[in-house]
Amino acid sequence: MLTTALYLVTAQSLRLDDNPALAAAAREADHIVPAYIHDETRPRPTGGAAKWWLHHALADHARDLARAGAPLVLRHGALLTEVEKLVAETGARTLYLQHDPTPGMHAVEDALHHWAEENGIVCRRFGGHLLFDPVEIRTGAGKPYSVFTPFWRACIELGPRAPIPAPEKLSAPDNMPATLSLDALGLLPRGVDWTGGIAATWEPGETAAHKRLDHFIEAGLRGYGHDRDFPALEDGTTTLSPYLRFGNISPRRLFARLADIAAMEPALAQGAAHVQRELGWREFCWHLAVAKPDLATRPIREDFTAFPWHEPDPADLKRWQRGQTGFPIIDAGMRQLWQTGWMHNRVRMIVASFLAKDMLTDWRHGEAWFWDTLVDADAASNPANWQWVAGCGADAAPFFRIFNPTLQSAKFDGTGDYIRRFVPELANLPDAHIHEPHTAPAGVLHASGVALGRTYPLPMLDRSMARARALDAYQARGTTP
Ligand SMILES: Cc1cc2nc3c(=O)[nH]c(=O)nc-3n(C[C@H](O)[C@H](O)[C@H](O)COP(=O)(O)OP(=O)(O)OC[C@H]3O[C@@H](n4cnc5c(N)ncnc54)[C@H](O)[C@@H]3O)c2cc1C
CATH class of the missing domain: 1.25.40.80 (Serine Threonine Protein Phosphatase 5, Tetratricopeptide repeat)
Known part of the structure; x- marks a missing residue:
């Protein structure tokens, strides 16, 4: 008798190449039903920009799977319920999936495994991420x-x-189950479409x-x-x-x-x-x-558990989020993120240090903003790097190492090309003043078309005061680096 395998496509396995779960399913079963189940109850629902990527990467993967011989089935709902339905519809006796190491997912996969065992289905989990x-x-x-x-x-x-190479050919059963349309998964924004800059930058x-x-x-x-x-x-x-x-x-x-x-x-x-x-x-x-499954919410270093980070003033947080801090390298980075869904690593470190140390704002607010706006928002890399910059993570940058945005900017964007790209209202400033417009002579600002406080904000904080405040907060707790 011909065998059918259900292959669960996940939001971390959207490829044919080097995909151990897919390769095993293709090798071991006569027919294969690839299915992606969009489960919004999964731990840490995907952020907005990442959902845009997911939509387009699913479209691409569906084309590749269909070309190889097994079209992708899309479903929406709780993972286990939808798997049960798909197994009933296809008669699949084996289930293949790539293990998702996201905190909380182990338990979800264990429940699936348990259900499969009880129902005489073989469930096989593979690495690959x-x-x-x-x-x-x-x-x-x-x-x-x-x-x-x-x-x-x-x-x-x-x-x-x-x-391992991609399977050369896949074979779908005659009784392929019905699929939802990709649009029905609701991954793209409803209402205002803010994804234009992301679409112009990326091809998922x-x-x-x-x-x-x-x-x-x-x-x-x-x-x-x-x-x-x-x-x-x-x-x-x-x-x-x-x-x-x-x-x-x-x-x-x-x-x-x-x-x-x-x-x-x-x-x-x-x-x-x-x-x-x-x-x-x-x-x-x-x-x-x-x-540390609570990486996104709890400092790794126990001595930071009671650190006096502030709940931010909503207006200040918004200035940081929208790139209106008055520090050009920070504003360029935050606008790159908002426009393209990505930010350069050096600038991620500078903006994160500014939030957690200069603004003394709880790093979790920054982590959450990145989670929603990055196309690469990652359940491990995002919180781990935020903790690293904030000084409370594993092998972290010491808290007292506070990035000076102006010096970082002069060192890594000397000619101001990056700033000019994302903060065009400063484009005509000479290189010598682009990193710190508020110290430029009035004549230079005027000749460059910059009116501080009107066309470009004044700095939202006094850095030497902010630095001293951060170091005091650190000392007051009696922590040692
Ligand atoms: C505050 C903060 C938040 C971050 N959030 C994320 C995130 O949500 N998702 C994410 O993928 N990266 C995150 N990073 C890490 C890093 O900034 C990005 O991986 C990198 O900028 C991606 O660009 P790239 O692919 O050109 O990197 P490359 O320099 O080309 O590096 C190659 C690959 O190595 C990995 N990598 C590089 N640096 C790091 C790093 N510090 N930590 C973990 N992996 C790394 C990435 O997968 C990257 O694609 C964050 C860094 C900071 C400081």
């Missing part, structure tokens, strides 16, 4: 790591498994991910070690984070491509190892999220 199973890397004492360098050393020693999906990687290897890899800190540079970094977030490309494929390039072209080896190490930070964030 990460280079390693987060619980497989352990210290000598058998504990999770809390410091990055030894963690990454242990990873490299273990070495990730090799990626598997083919686009590989195209972007090919281009980066040509144009950016050689200079990565230096260029990665300069936000104005087009190809300074890979910009693969949303593709990795949604599984449009697998980390193992990326890691292996970089290893191959390094072996073939020694001049690119340093850049390749550096990108691999950044992928290591992604692994580390997931390692932390699995060890």
